[in-house]
Amino acid sequence: MSSWYESRIDRQIREAQERGEFDNLPGAGKPLPDRGTAYDEDWWIKAWIxxxxxxxxxxxxxxxxxxxxxxxxxxxxxxxEQAVRESVAELNERIRRARQGLVDGPPVLLDTFDPDEVVEIWREQRARPGDPTSKNGAVGG
Structure with missing residues (x-):
């Protein structure tokens, strides 16, 4: 059902469309970014940063x-290997503190990392220096 009343803004939009000002805009005809990925509640702050x-x-x-x-x-x-283990231990401690609410910012629900798994990935990376993401980055414990 169309209305006989057209607001000033609606008229400006309609006229701009008729002049073709909305044609060939960047992203026109392309899928929305991140479509099909899992929802991230912090998407807006990550995008802003x-x-x-x-x-x-x-x-x-x-x-x-x-x-x-x-x-x-x-x-x-x-x-x-020792540097990797130290790095994992330090990150795990920071994750524990964050999970307890002892740091500023939104809640953290991360699992700590298994140092042995991380060291194994590090070894694989050293064996294949051209592939920094072996095992798809799947580490946790």
């Missing part, structure tokens, strides 16, 4: 989540 390049300004709990996400990728820079 990425868009504004706000590295280091996120709450502690979000920085811990990001470190956990990037753990497998950052293993390549570790010079020894």
């Amino acid at each position: 990425r868009r504004e390049n706000l590295t280091g300004l996120a709450p502690t709990s979000l920085r811990i989540r990001k470190e956990a996400e990037d753990l497998v990728r950052t293993l390549t820079g570790k010079p020894s």
